[in-house]
Amino acid sequence: MPELPEVETIKRQLAKELVGKKLGKKKIISIDRRGKMIFFNFDDGSALVFHLKLTCQLILNQPPSRFTRKVFNFDDGSILLFNDSRRFGWYKIVKNPVEMKEVKGLGPEPLNISQKDFCRLFKNRNKRKIKIKTLLLSQKFIAGIGNIYADEILFAAGVSPLRPVSSLREQEIKNIYSQTQKILLKAIDKGGSSVENYLTAKGEKGKYSQLHKVYQKTGLPCWKCQAPIKRIVLGGRGTHFCPVCQN
DNA sequence: GTTGTTACCTGTACGC
DNA sequence: TGCGTACAGGTAACAA
Numbered sequence: 001m002p003e004l005p006e007v008e009t010i011k012r013q014l015a016k017e018l019v020g021k022k023l024g025k026k027k028i029i030s031i032d033r034r035g036k037m038i039f040f041n042f043d044d045g046s047a048l049v050f051h052l053k054l055t056c057q058l059i060l061n062q063p064p065s066r067f068t069r070k071v072f073n074f075d076d077g078s079i080l081l082f083n084d085s086r087r088f089g090w091y092k093i094v095k096n097p098v099e100m101k102e103v104k105g106l107g108p109e110p111l112n113i114s115q116k117d118f119c120r121l122f123k124n125r126n127k128r129k130i131k132i133k134t135l136l137l138s139q140k141f142i143a144g145i146g147n148i149y150a151d152e153i154l155f156a157a158g159v160s161p162l163r164p165v166s167s168l169r170e171q172e173i174k175n176i177y178s179q180t181q182k183i184l185l186k187a188i189d190k191g192g193s194s195v196e197n198y199l200t201a202k203g204e205k206g207k208y209s210q211l212h213k214v215y216q217k218t219g220l221p222c223w224k225c226q227a228p229i230k231r232i233v234l235g236g237r238g239t240h241f242c243p244v245c246q247n
Numbered sequence: 248g249t250t251g252t253t254a255c256c257t258g259t260a261c262g263c
Numbered sequence: 264t265g266c267g268t269a270c271a272g273g274t275a276a277c278a279a
Contacts, residue, residue, distance in 0.1 A: 001272060088255075139274080147271095238270090
């Protein structure tokens with residue numbers, strides 16, 4: 001399922017191929033990402049916006065599959081497929097993308113925020129009982145982190161997903177910040193994680209899934225201490241962690 | 248206002 | 264072989 005690193009990978013590939021080309025009478029002047037959404041910005045100020053949700057793919061110049069919901073044809077003959085097996089994803093053309101409610105409700109980008117500001121986000125919520133994993137998944141709190149990377153970040157930081165936010169010490173918050181940076185950048189470098197059917201715009205699989213330490217590793221020995229990785233359901237989501245290393 | 252739960256949707260894996 | 268069922272999860276809507 002595409003999260004920040006997967007969406008960023010797709011965005012970079014699409015930008016390289018499609019910026020400057022025309023879709024209908026509109027020219028694409030840039031392609032951006034915000035949270036898990038991709039924006040094709042047109043020369044008239046409007047934008048074509050995509051949210052890939054769980055199972056969407058944006059694939060360049062390949063034949064349609066049975067999951068192809070839409071084919072975008074560009075002026076130079078390039079073809080972009082919008083594939084989605086579970087029909088959760090969406091795309092729409094908006095006149096003013098900055099004003100979209102989906103954009104206005106987003107928290108800061110995890111790769112564009114300083115450690116100081118990240119810690120401040122937590123201080124604003126220091127009386128809250130909400131669990132750290134639930135908070136990391138909240139797009140209003142911080143944009144782009146999903147179930148895979150929330151589990152991986154908390155493992156790397158040695159923090160239990162069940163910890164109430166109010167119980168976190170400053171050093172632990174700083175650790176979560178630095179692991180978030182490290183893991184997201186590494187995952188982008190690897191082209192994201194291929195779980196289920198994620199593919200890049202070139203139709204390639206992401207390689208970061210080979211580096212997962214806890215996600216979907218239930219029962220396997222912990223990478224650090226050999227204790228079996230535990231799986232629980234938290235907020236309706238599968239949550240994987242090491243009960244020994246993560247406190 | 249905050250936090251937790253459910254519905255949406257359908258391919259895949261599994262058991263019988 | 265074929266059927267039924269559980270499971271996966273981003274987000275919005277709803278409940279507590």
